[in-house]
Amino acid sequence: MKQLDDIQLLEAIEKYLAGEMSASEVVQFETIRKQTPEIDQMVVEHDMFLHEMGYYANRKNFSKLSAETFHSLYNAGEWAPIDEQTTKFKVIQLWSKYKKVTAIAATVGGFIALFTSTLVMYFSPSLNGSQVLQLSKAIEVIKKNQQVQGHILNEVKTKLPENAKLLSGGSGFLIDTKGYIITNAHVLKGNGAIVINSLGQELNATIVYADKAVDLALLKIIDSDFNQPKSIPYSIRKKTTELGEEIYTLGYPRNDNDIVYGKGYLSAQSGFEGDSNAYQIQISANPGYSGAPIFNNNAEIIGIINTRQKQAEGVAFAIKSSKIFDLIEAAQKEQTGEKTVRIAKNMSASKSSDRKKQIGDMKNFIFNIRSYN
Amino acid sequence: MTYLSINILKAEYNEIALLKGLANNDSKAVETLYKNHFSTIQHFIENNNGSFDDARDVFQEAMITLYEKVQSESFTLTCQIRTYLFSICKHLWLKRLQQMGKYSTPLSTQEESISVETDMEAFEKKDAAYAIMDRALNSLGEPCKSLLEGYYLNKKGMQELAAEFGYTNSDNAKNQKYKCLMRLKKLFFSQYNIGD
Numbered sequence: 001m002k003q004l005d006d007i008q009l010l011e012a013i014e015k016y017l018a019g020e021m022s023a024s025e026v027v028q029f030e031t032i033r034k035q036t037p038e039i040d041q042m043v044v045e046h047d048m049f050l051h052e053m054g055y056y057a058n059r060k061n062f063s064k065l066s067a068e069t070f071h072s073l074y075n076a077g078e079w080a081p082i083d084e085q086t087t088k089f090k091v092i093q094l095w096s097k098y099k100k101v102t103a104i105a106a107t108v109g110g111f112i113a114l115f116t117s118t119l120v121m122y123f124s125p126s127l128n129g130s131q132v133l134q135l136s137k138a139i140e141v142i143k144k145n146q147q148v149q150g151h152i153l154n155e156v157k158t159k160l161p162e163n164a165k166l167l168s169g170g171s172g173f174l175i176d177t178k179g180y181i182i183t184n185a186h187v188l189k190g191n192g193a194i195v196i197n198s199l200g201q202e203l204n205a206t207i208v209y210a211d212k213a214v215d216l217a218l219l220k221i222i223d224s225d226f227n228q229p230k231s232i233p234y235s236i237r238k239k240t241t242e243l244g245e246e247i248y249t250l251g252y253p254r255n256d257n258d259i260v261y262g263k264g265y266l267s268a269q270s271g272f273e274g275d276s277n278a279y280q281i282q283i284s285a286n287p288g289y290s291g292a293p294i295f296n297n298n299a300e301i302i303g304i305i306n307t308r309q310k311q312a313e314g315v316a317f318a319i320k321s322s323k324i325f326d327l328i329e330a331a332q333k334e335q336t337g338e339k340t341v342r343i344a345k346n347m348s349a350s351k352s353s354d355r356k357k358q359i360g361d362m363k364n365f366i367f368n369i370r371s372y373n
Numbered sequence: 374m375t376y377l378s379i380n381i382l383k384a385e386y387n388e389i390a391l392l393k394g395l396a397n398n399d400s401k402a403v404e405t406l407y408k409n410h411f412s413t414i415q416h417f418i419e420n421n422n423g424s425f426d427d428a429r430d431v432f433q434e435a436m437i438t439l440y441e442k443v444q445s446e447s448f449t450l451t452c453q454i455r456t457y458l459f460s461i462c463k464h465l466w467l468k469r470l471q472q473m474g475k476y477s478t479p480l481s482t483q484e485e486s487i488s489v490e491t492d493m494e495a496f497e498k499k500d501a502a503y504a505i506m507d508r509a510l511n512s513l514g515e516p517c518k519s520l521l522e523g524y525y526l527n528k529k530g531m532q533e534l535a536a537e538f539g540y541t542n543s544d545n546a547k548n549q550k551y552k553c554l555m556r557l558k559k560l561f562f563s564q565y566n567i568g569d
Binding site: 055061065066079256 | 398400403404407408411412415419422424425429432433436437440441444499502503506507510525526547548551554558561562565
């Protein structure tokens with residue numbers, strides 16, 4: 001009975017505060033309110049609560065409206081992230097903006113900055129040209145030599161040889177603790193290569209072997225700064241992978257050498273136009289992802305991203321991981337002098353089921369690749 | 374001969390109409406604001422260490438700030454909407470960069486901006502109360518959360534809610550709502566400082 005009274009009392013307070021009482025009810029209610037301090041206190045408190053609740057409701061409803069408006073405009077193609085703006089005009093516009101940022105950074109920091117930026121996506125005519133995009137980057141190097149008050153304050157050195165011209169870039173991953181890295185052949189447009197780890201450290205590398213038909217290449221880090229790891233926290237899957245399996249990737253699609261994580265699923269057992277050497281995957285893949293490993297939930301590499309379909313959003317293709325073994329075999333046949341590459345030695349898939357932990361372990365083994373002449 | 378003043382007046386009128394629409398949750402007004410101003414913010418954020426998603430989040434917060442500003446009756450906007458939105462976004466983005474420890478150089482922009490410190494302080498206070506309510510509601514669990522949201526956010530009647538939640542009559546629904554509300558108020562006031 002007590003609770004029923006409480007419910008009625010609250011109902012009355014809400015009615016009163018909402019101004020829904022008749023004039024006589026108001027008079028009656030206000031008399032009770034004056035005579036009973038507890039009720040008066042409840043009215044004050046509930047008024048404050050309703051005020052905050054009203055504010056909360058308004059804001060929540062508006063946030064929803066605003067977010068939905070953004071989404072429908074975004075889906076209608078009103079805007080796209082800069083990475084996806086492909087027309088030449090926009091690229092040039094973008095480039096001039098980046099140049100401005102560099103100039104300001106260089107003025108203030110006062111160092112020789114090496115600045116690279118994505119300029120154009122590369123269309124390969126041999127790969128059914130207009131329908132499939134390779135995901136490597138074409139790169140332009142700008143060296144800024146900015147002096148502050150007549151002095152060079154600091155200097156950042158790059159391992160690129162002097163006068164080297166950066167041509168392309170993408171991602172790659174370690175398959176042997178001795179420093180062997182797998183990437184796409186199309187990522188390497190020049191004769192030389194440097195690789196950059198997730199901490200931003202540059203290392204010199206040589207191109208050991210490349211197979212343009214399969215679009216895979218083998219690099220080796222040759223640099224005294226390279227600390228050979230004891231083991232590699234993932235393995236390479238020899239068998240094919242099931243349809244619908246959840247996958248993820250780590251690569252370098254951005255200009256700032258920050259490694260980027262992406263998640264998706266395997267959407268077909270064959271690649272573009274039925275290519276049996278590839279998988280079709282559903283993942284958001286931007287230029288720079290070329291050569292990035294595709295992992296399954298057991299930290300096994302199942303493929304290497306290399307292309308995406310131009311028209312269909314999120315549709316990308318990956319070379320099957322079994323092709324890595326074929327590539328190593330071919331490389332060893334051709335290069336008898338080359339020390340044997342030992343895939344799967346010292347490789348053990350990270351046992352951790354925690355994705356964040358897995359990624360934390362893996363990211364040091366995935367490299368940003370730059371090729372130059 | 375053309376009267377330039379008419380164009381100017383018309384522009385001002387359009388902005389006022391737009392803000393009135395915004396105050397009334399008019400989706401057309403919200404859409405127009407996004408269409409007219411988001412790309413400026415996108416470029417600003419993407420050129421200053423941010424991503425497209427950062428731009429989306431910052432702009433969303435600026436829209437909420439503007440929305441709340443136009444709710445108050447004494448509302449006056451002393452500059453163009455473009456300048457106001459940009460100033461808010463700039464303030465928010467600077468703050469976020471500082472939190473990430475990334476801020477080292479002056480932000481690159483050619484946009485005009487005004488000082489929005491006072492507005493932002495007022496907003497941050499309200500923001501704190503909003504966060505307390507949000508936490509309180511989310512820690513209630515179901516069906517309490519949905520029941521109270523149905524009543525206070527979506528303004529549904531007790532009868533409608535009784536049907537939706539499968540209560541035999543609206544008195545049962547009222548009873549349940551009362552219990553839920555008491556729990557919510559307790560959670561809310563345990564963190565909310567009345568003096569503030």
